[in-house]
Amino acid sequence: MRVRVNREWREVPEGASIRDMLMALELDDQWLAVAVGHEVVPRDLWHERRLSADDEVEVVTAMAGGDDVLEIAGHSLRSRLLVGTGKFKDMATMREALRRSGTGMVTVSVRYFGPDGGQPILPNLELERYRLLPNTAGAYTAADAIHMARLGRELTGTELIKLEVIGDQETLWPDTAATLEATRQLVAEGFKVLVYTSSDLVAALRIEDAGASAVMPLAAPIGSGQGLIDWQSIARIIGRIEVPVVVDAGIGVPSDAAMALELGADAVLVNTAIARAQDPAGMAEAMGLGVAAGRLAHLSGRIPRLGRAEASSPEAGVPRVSAS
Numbered sequence: 001m002r003v004r005v006n007r008e009w010r011e012v013p014e015g016a017s018i019r020d021m022l023m024a025l026e027l028d029d030q031w032l033a034v035a036v037g038h039e040v041v042p043r044d045l046w047h048e049r050r051l052s053a054d055d056e057v058e059v060v061t062a063m064a065g066g067d068d069v070l071e072i073a074g075h076s077l078r079s080r081l082l083v084g085t086g087k088f089k090d091m092a093t094m095r096e097a098l099r100r101s102g103t104g105m106v107t108v109s110v111r112y113f114g115p116d117g118g119q120p121i122l123p124n125l126e127l128e129r130y131r132l133l134p135n136t137a138g139a140y141t142a143a144d145a146i147h148m149a150r151l152g153r154e155l156t157g158t159e160l161i162k163l164e165v166i167g168d169q170e171t172l173w174p175d176t177a178a179t180l181e182a183t184r185q186l187v188a189e190g191f192k193v194l195v196y197t198s199s200d201l202v203a204a205l206r207i208e209d210a211g212a213s214a215v216m217p218l219a220a221p222i223g224s225g226q227g228l229i230d231w232q233s234i235a236r237i238i239g240r241i242e243v244p245v246v247v248d249a250g251i252g253v254p255s256d257a258a259m260a261l262e263l264g265a266d267a268v269l270v271n272t273a274i275a276r277a278q279d280p281a282g283m284a285e286a287m288g289l290g291v292a293a294g295r296l297a298h299l300s301g302r303i304p305r306l307g308r309a310e311a312s313s314p315e316a317g318v319p320r321v322s323a324s
Contacts, residue, residue, distance in 0.1 A: 001053040007128055018046040021057070031061050068295065070267055072244045073160055073192035073213035075131055077104040080261065081291045082133065082246065083284065084271025085109075091124040093280050098130065101284035105131045107162055107269070109138070110152045122156075133194065135162035140175070142182040149186055161186060162216070164196040172222040172249075176203045180210055187211035196248055199233035201240060208241055215241050216269065219260065220250025223272040227256040231263060238264040254283075254290025261294025262302070 001016075002009050005025065012021045018041060022029045034041050035058040041049050051057070070077040083103040088094035098106060108121055125132075134152030139145035142165055149161045165182055167175030174197050186193050187210060194214040195207045204215045217237050220226035227250065228234060238245050244266035251257055257268045270287050277283035 001051075003051055003053070003055045003057055005057045006059055012051065016051050018049050018051065018057075021051060022046075022059075027059065033060050034058065035060075068299070070244070072105075072246075072266070073194065075105070075160075077131070077267075078102075079104050079288065079291070080267040080295055081257070081288050082107070082267055082269040083274060083287075084269065085121055085125070086137075086271055087275035088280060089275075091121075094275070095124060095126075097274055097280040097284040098125075100281045100288070101274070102288040103130065105133050107133045107135045107271070108152075108156070110134055110136070110148045110155065131160070132156045132158055133160050133162050134158065136164050136182075139165050140167075140169075141165065142178040142185070145178070145182045146185050149182075149191060150189075153191070159190060159192045160194065161191050162194045162196065174198055174218070176200070176206075179203075180206055183207055183210040183212055194246065199230050199237065201233065201236045204237045204241055208243055212243060214244040214246050214266075216246045216248040218249040219247050219256065219268075220252075222249040224250050225252030225273055226250050227252050228259055231259065234260065234265070235263050251287075254286045257287050257290040258294035258297070261291055262297045264298055267291070 001012060001014050003012055003021070010025060012024050016024065018034050019029070022032070034046065036049065036051065037056055070080050079102045081101055081103050082105045083098055083101050084107045085094055086109060088097065106125065134149070134156055136145040136148040139148055145163055145165045149163065152161055153159060163179065163182055163186065165175045165178040166172050167178065176198065179195060179197060183193055183195055192213040194216055195212045196216045196218070197203050197207055199217045204217060207215055215237065217234055219228045219234065229250070234247060246267045246269055247260040247265045248269040251268055251270045252273050257270065260268050268291060274280050274284045274287060
């Protein structure tokens, strides 16, 4: 039968007790507490408390404080990898890739619905697992972006919006002036706006001043997989912007994602590099690992770059044959 353990459906034997469930899930019960239907069950009753299909079970343990949680637009995320839902060959592939990525926030596009439209995506997402980030992809004017944002809020019920206003069709480079105009209007309407922009520092500063909840400078042109082609500009933005910086567009491989986090970016958003990989689910997991490694490296503090070599072993006491 199925029960939901920590918000994930799991299979356990029919009529299983709590202790049976823990054994089936291979969980060491030494340092755990369990609640069923939000009612805490004492440890000495675990062997006799039977579970029913569709029970809501919470299994918790004590952990060190100060978990590295990303706070963005009033939402707490444990993964610093945001993932797009476009370009996957089918919904099953998308679902598995999202699961293995570990992401907590996914983007969705706002498109016409009808016989010639694509397959609706919301029924294919585990909405209890992911926060939705509607985007205005495809907008070439501030007015179109604002209209799409309003439709996105009505559709998903979230105040979050990823704002994109494109200025050039060939490169999909953002239109800075139109982006700034749309940011101001959407902020005034109560949206929490995560803004796609170029790697230009001044543009990022103006967007932050307009009330953006996050600034999302591109690493490279959308879908290009070129990686951080101008990492120094990204580093300048990170050093000056106080709201979260999410590196968006152009990420190709996990080392690109790791580098962005090493520079101090708060997160990355990846779509094409995952969806178009030969093994999307494997690449999604790899991206998650790259993000985690980059974040840990940033928190750990890299060594200074030197203009000379510096021996790792002690220079004194080296055994020598010659006197030189």
